[in-house]
Amino acid sequence: MATAETMGPFDPGKAAAWIARGRPPAEAAQLAAIWRRYPDLPAGASADARMRRLRERVGAMRPLNDAIARRNAQDREHRNFAFTATRLAAGQGDDRDRAILAGRDIHGFAWMAAVRYADGLQAARSGWPYAPHAVGTERDAYDRGFREGGGDRDDLFDTARRALRVAEPQREPVPALSSRPLPSTWPKPDDARRPAPWSRRLVIFGAAEAGLAARTSNSAVLLPPLLVREGADAAAVLVVVGDALCALDDARAAATCPPPPADLNTLFAGRDFSDILVAAQGEDLAVIDAHALFLPLARHQERLRHTLPLQRAQFALWLERGLCPGETRAAGHIRWGKTIHGLVARLGELTATWSGKDAQGHRIVITVTATGEPARGYVAGDGAALEPVFHVSNRKAVRGAMTHALRRFAGGIRLAPHHSYKREEADMELNSSTPAPIGRVHHRPLAGAGANSLASQARARHATPNGTRT
Secondary structure (H helix, E strand, O other): OOOHHHHOOOOOOOHHHHHHOOOOHHHHHHHHHHHHHOOOOOOOOOHHHHHHHHHHHHHHHHHHHHHHHHHHHHHHHHHHHHHHHHHHHOOOOOHHHHHHHHHHHHHOOOHHHHHHHHHHHHHHHHOOOOOOOOOOHHHHHHHHHHHHOOOOOOOOOHHHHHHHHHHOOOOOOOOOOOOOOOHHHOOOOOOOOOOEEHHHEEEEEOOOOOOOOOOOOOOOOOHHHHHOOOOHHHOEEEEEEOOEEEEHHHHHHOOOOOOOOOOHHHHHOOOOOOEEEEEOOOHHHHHHHHOHHHOOOOOEEEEOOOOHHHHHHHHHHHHHOEEOOOOOOOOOOOEEEEEOOEEEEEEOOEEEEEEEEEOOEEEEEEEEOOOOOEOOOEEOOOOOEOOOEEEEOOHHHHHHHHHHHHHHHHOOEEOOOOOOOOHHHHHHHHHOOOOOOOOOOOOOOOEEOOHHHHHHHHHHHOEOOOOOEO
């Protein structure tokens, strides 16, 4: 429909005239500003002055035109990759289309480089001669695909060998079962798994779970609790954007154009992961399944399942299993129970009890289950003494405090007090023909990790050079 800007004469100094002809508002404002700064000279001006004004206007428009060209190139690459992914999803693609997406996802190639990579891969596998027809980065991508396809440029008979191999009768391949389960089949997180350092943990979020897309009925925003967690900045975080996996920083920084896909080989190089969590549902989970072969193997591979409250609870359990540098905590399932006026939790030989609130706050006691006495003499892995009785001020923090204390006590070392005797009594009992019960004279048994080495050190400190104990 004709408007006031399109019906009358075109005025390039007005942004509305450019907007009416399809320009975005930001570009229209810049174009109008340039035309107002360098308008056309009157018809009576000299030809040299008019050409000089034209060159000034063109020079002022060059940065804008370059930015438009870069944006159009990015949009074109995104449309090309999206079209190729759509063909594969509809069952219409071929091996070359899959190679193009592999060049983008695995090696991080742009569109033309990914196409050259697929050309080199197809040429090597089809027995064709080496023919890159490209220069620069595109030729490097072709060479890489040619090498991965089995081509060897240093072999004089490489083309003949590959052509003979292709000409051989192909046997029907036996369908091979994947040795790795798909992420969609991984179990849900629980508290029985072994804790792992944050530097050895990997989490893959869907776009909705990372807050980069609209929420669905079965997805919860889970990224904020991870960002505020102590030590979590050492973990590797990926986000599903479209049909690719992207680094979290790249996905959050890109506001208008799709972020570049993550180079998984570079991201996982030199890192040993013990814990992988997938927090995605629906189409995002299908994208992660498509990248299953490129994910590292880990001791614990889990994904969030079921309803939103259960997903949040499972994610909280997974966060609790993260270890900061120098921290030690025990693994295992904590058994919970209720008393008349409190709460009880058991892990191994220890019991945590909350019986209510006193003047200092909510009182929690860690006891030895067999004796019922407070668990005194425990030391954490960093050497800090652990107090069996402590208080928390918030009722909602009681359960978390009991869990944290139980795992710290169970992962620590129990040191028993040393009893000294007089030299005469010690010599008398050592020279006696009747052996004294173990632990009666010099030490009591130690419990926990490292007990044997600690006991040896204690015996060495109380021995003279000739072997007589003091």
